[in-house]
Amino acid sequence: MKRFAPLLALFLFSCGGNPPENEAAGAARLGQAAPGFSLRSLDEKSHRLSDFKGKVVLLDFWATWCPPCRASTPALGRLHRKMAGKDFAILSISVDDAAAAVRPFLEKEKVEYLTLMADSDIQSVYRVRAIPTFVLIDARGFIAKIYQGFAPEMEVEWEKQINRLLPN
Structure with a gap:
């Protein structure tokens, strides 16, 4: 049996299989079309990604219990105000268990x-493996950038990338 152990190990590791459970078929990838979704806001209204067609969109996956997520909130607020009137939207997606914690x-x-x-x-x-995760989607609906984590200098990077992606 010892003789066959290396061959068995090689066989098991070289065989294809299903993607990991946390990677859905058709999962988001850089340069590909952003997967559509329909999610509810805190007032129970349904919002679809397709509602923002033609706009640059920054998805923000976050939670109230996440310190870097909380630290990113003021930067996102400033970005939202700077980009007012442009074809840009921030869609903040809370992964908290209940809206009662978010409000x-x-x-x-x-x-x-x-x-x-x-x-x-x-x-x-959207292959969110850590929070915060930010997904920048261009006006055509393709994923332009994916950022994991937050650092204060990201605010400048976001603004630069968004301005580059905005339709003329």
């Missing part, structure tokens, strides 16, 4: 951009 945070931080509640599939579809 007080948004009120305290005076968040003005659209906040949606994640469903059971959105994180796997």
Whole structure:
């Protein structure tokens, strides 16, 4: 049996298989069309990614219990105000378990951009492995950039990339 162990190991590791459970078929990839979705806002209205067709969109996957996510909120607010009147939208997608945790945070931080509640599939579809994760989608609906984590200098990077992607 010892003789066959290396061959068995090689066979098991070289065989193809299903993608990991956290990677849905058709999951988001850089340069590909952003997967569509429909999520509910805190007021229970349904919003689809396709509602923002023709706009540059920054998806923000976050949670109230995540310190880097909370640190990114003021930067996102400034970006939202700087880009007012342009073909740009921030869609903040909370992965918190309940809207009851999200509402007080948004009120305290005076968040003005659209906040949606994640469903059971959105994180796997967008390959969110850590939060915060930011997905920048161009006006044609293709994924232009994916950022994991947050650092203050990202605000300048976002603005530069968004201005580059805005339709003329």
